[in-house]
Amino acid sequence: MTKNLVLVGGGHAHMTVLLRLGDFSSNGHRVTVISPSPHHFYSGMGPGLLSGIYDPPQVRFNIRKMAVDGGASFIEDEAVRIDPAHRSITLRSGAEVAYDVASFNTGSRIAVGPDAAPSDRVVPVKPIINLYRARKRILEELAQRDLRIAVIGGGAAGVEIAANLWRLARRKAHRAEITLVGGERILGTFPERVRALAIESLLKRDVEVIGGTRARAGADGTVALSNGSSLRCDYVFMATGVEPTPLFSDSGIPTGEDGGLLVNSFLQSTAHPELFGGGDCIALSGTPLAKVGVFAVRQNPVLFHNLMAALEGDALHPFEDVREYMLIMNMGDGTGIVWKRDRVWDGRLAFLFKDVIDRRFMMKFQVSGERKESAES
Numbered sequence: 001m002t003k004n005l006v007l008v009g010g011g012h013a014h015m016t017v018l019l020r021l022g023d024f025s026s027n028g029h030r031v032t033v034i035s036p037s038p039h040h041f042y043s044g045m046g047p048g049l050l051s052g053i054y055d056p057p058q059v060r061f062n063i064r065k066m067a068v069d070g071g072a073s074f075i076e077d078e079a080v081r082i083d084p085a086h087r088s089i090t091l092r093s094g095a096e097v098a099y100d101v102a103s104f105n106t107g108s109r110i111a112v113g114p115d116a117a118p119s120d121r122v123v124p125v126k127p128i129i130n131l132y133r134a135r136k137r138i139l140e141e142l143a144q145r146d147l148r149i150a151v152i153g154g155g156a157a158g159v160e161i162a163a164n165l166w167r168l169a170r171r172k173a174h175r176a177e178i179t180l181v182g183g184e185r186i187l188g189t190f191p192e193r194v195r196a197l198a199i200e201s202l203l204k205r206d207v208e209v210i211g212g213t214r215a216r217a218g219a220d221g222t223v224a225l226s227n228g229s230s231l232r233c234d235y236v237f238m239a240t241g242v243e244p245t246p247l248f249s250d251s252g253i254p255t256g257e258d259g260g261l262l263v264n265s266f267l268q269s270t271a272h273p274e275l276f277g278g279g280d281c282i283a284l285s286g287t288p289l290a291k292v293g294v295f296a297v298r299q300n301p302v303l304f305h306n307l308m309a310a311l312e313g314d315a316l317h318p319f320e321d322v323r324e325y326m327l328i329m330n331m332g333d334g335t336g337i338v339w340k341r342d343r344v345w346d347g348r349l350a351f352l353f354k355d356v357i358d359r360r361f362m363m364k365f366q367v368s369g370e371r372k373e374s375a376e377s
């Protein structure tokens with residue numbers, strides 16, 4: 001019997017499903033893909049997109065084309081409400097999409113706080129397209145005048161953004177003064193050696209690093225620090241941690257503490273067996289996973305299997321993950337810092353290692369002529 005599968009968000013966890021859409025149609029099912037943008041950017045290469053190591057066609061997937069080439073329908077819109085009782089999803093445009101099975105990979109957004117609405121000057125580091133847009137504006141302005149740029153957030157994303165801003169600004173007509181404001185402790189959840197290497201790398205390049213203080217950005221580019229001082233900035237990059245979109249809580253569907261769709265080990269809603277999800281937008285019942293793309297990527301085969309199984313009435317597979325993962329930071333100067341378990345190393349080879357892993361991931365899923373697209377499309 002023909003059933004409707006709806007994929008909401010074409011993020012990292014939906015890549016295998018998007019690659020194998022033909023398997024669903026050959027089993028007689030209809031697939032609809034909903035995404036606010038035809039492109040999805042791979043976050044792991046986002047800092048490199050900011051600095052110019054990569055250009056947009058190298059770091060994004062054409063979700064619209066993947067969907068259409070695979071025989072699915074593509075709707076450029078955003079899900080704002082789910083009605084599990086009627087198996088219907090309401091979109092921002094007001095349209096309704098019916099489903100038999102739906103899967104959510106709507107990711108996360110930067111928690112910017114009430115004072116710093118995103119603008120040309122206040123740049124949340126997600127969605128990743130923000131980084132490319134900011135890059136272009138900064139390059140234009142550095143041709144005219146010096147800039148002061150702050151990055152708020154001392155996690156891996158904040159460090160990578162500060163490091164890659166340095167690369168973006170080097171050897172330009174004018175200078176950029178870059179400050180990383182890292183909250184209580186820069187890379188506070190990382191081993192001491194990772195912290196030391198990252199801070200040393202930034203300081204060596206005259207990136208100012210402020211720890212032990214929290215920051216609030218105002219819409220005019222003023223950054224107020226909890227120690228009473230303030231910075232007047234031309235640009236403020238917000239890397240202040242992520243939160244899932246309010247889609248699930250707004251719909252009255254059980255969520256984890258962070259508002260992510262609460263799922264069991266089958267990546268299936270604990271309340272509505274026809275709803276699934278992967279990536280940053282889910283909260284795995286028990287111990288939630290870290291919000292890193294690695295887990296979204298690892299969930300691909302399980303989501304693919306389970307969506308097909310849910311449509312066909314077959315047995316589901318559990319997502320049995322070893323929770324450890326390797327993290328590699330792109331330090332913007334051709335070097336990287338690798339951390340896995342108790343091993344930490346840095347240098348040029350570390351960046352090349354990351355670059356190879358990232359390019360391989362792109363090559364596997366860029367099947368819709370993305371490399372031939374223009375950067376501005």
Ligand SMILES: Cc1cc2nc3c(=O)[nH]c(=O)nc-3n(C[C@H](O)[C@H](O)[C@H](O)COP(=O)(O)OP(=O)(O)OC[C@H]3O[C@@H](n4cnc5c(N)ncnc54)[C@H](O)[C@@H]3O)c2cc1C
Pocket residue numbers: 008009010011012013034035036037039040041043044045046047077078079080105106107108125126127157160161245247278279280281291292293294295296328
């Ligand atoms: C600068 C930076 C660098 C990072 N580097 C790394 C790294 O090197 N390694 C790593 O493991 N992690 C990294 N991360 C973490 C990583 O970004 C996330 O864990 C990852 O993006 C999660 O993937 P996702 O597919 O769940 O979500 P997302 O990448 O956020 O994708 C969600 C998709 O859903 C779409 N969408 C959103 N809302 C809706 C809606 N309502 N309806 C329809 N579609 C919707 C969005 O447009 C988007 O395409 C980095 C994060 C940042 C900010």
